[in-house]
Amino acid sequence: MSFLYWLSKFSQEAMLVELLLIACVTASYFGFLLIQKRRYGVAKKNIPDHVVRAFLVELLSFSEGFKNQLFGDEFKILAGKGLSVPAEPTVAASGVDAGELAAIRAALATSTAKVGELTALIAALTKDKSGLEARLAAAPASSAGGGADPKALADANDKIGKLESKLAEYEVIEDDLANLKKYQQENKQLRAQLEAGGKTPNVAPPAAAAPVAAPTAPAMPSLEPAVSAASPAPSEQAESASPVAAAEESAAASKA
Structure with missing residues (x-):
């Protein structure tokens, strides 16, 4: 009631000024929301290249650090081959059965x-x-x-x-x-x-x-000497x- 009474004391010009101020504040607020939505909404969909590059470099540095901690500084993966994890656990040489x-x-x-x-x-x-x-x-x-x-x-x-x-x-x-x-x-x-x-x-x-x-020797044709004083004939030889x-x-x- 006091607010209405206070408003009733002013003239119509004062009422218009008040309405104008209220409209300006409302328009400013909605304009601010629109600008913020356009700015950050586009940023969510299209990330700049330098931001992505910096993030990837950071990931690579982390992966190199983990690799050095796990496998040492001289560990290298051959080109075209990844880390192969066996399906079944292998048995160390010390755990092999003596039998x-x-x-x-x-x-x-x-x-x-x-x-x-x-x-x-x-x-x-x-x-x-x-x-x-x-x-x-x-x-x-x-x-x-x-x-x-x-x-x-x-x-x-x-x-x-x-x-x-x-x-x-x-x-x-x-x-x-x-x-x-x-x-x-x-x-x-x-x-x-x-x-x-x-x-x-x-x-x-x-x-x-x-x-x-045991191998068996093949049958041998018998060689009968020609009983004669002269040398054997060519057919016999x-x-x-x-x-x-x-x-x-x-x-x-x-x-x-």
Whole structure:
């Protein structure tokens, strides 16, 4: 009531001035709100580049600091590769079961011994093969230059039979060579697993080689000496030299 009474004391001009002041204050307030909305509303949608750049630089500095604290100053990530986190937790070398390590070492020792045995066997067989090839090279000359002695021809037949049986044995060595390669691969894998921290090997322990049947010598055509005082005919010499040629061909095939 006092406010209305105070307003009623003024004239109409005073009332208009008061209304004008009220309108100015209201317009100023709404103008201030509009300016603030335009200024900060645009800033929320479009952030200046320098602000974003400064924020990214700060993030990079923080990430470098965390990386140095976790992995050291010399840690580097290769280009195109990120940090790979294993799906399953790995077991440290100190926590590996002693029985597993003993089994791995036993398998490694067995494979190493087997590789050594096969290497020595291959060296011995290679040496025997070179000697047999030399004998085969000397056999045609001795058979061609010999006379009609039955004992010499029988000895030549025995030697040729032994040589062909030896050459048949060399065909079996291919399986041993395959086993040697297998043991060498298992040896490398076991060594790599031991060096990696004693993880459980995925390779099964080397199985014993299957027994190889004894090779049978091919049937030899008998060489009967021609009972005559003169030298043998050319056809007889060709028949006596044919087993030697067959032995030479089998030796060349096994060598290839």
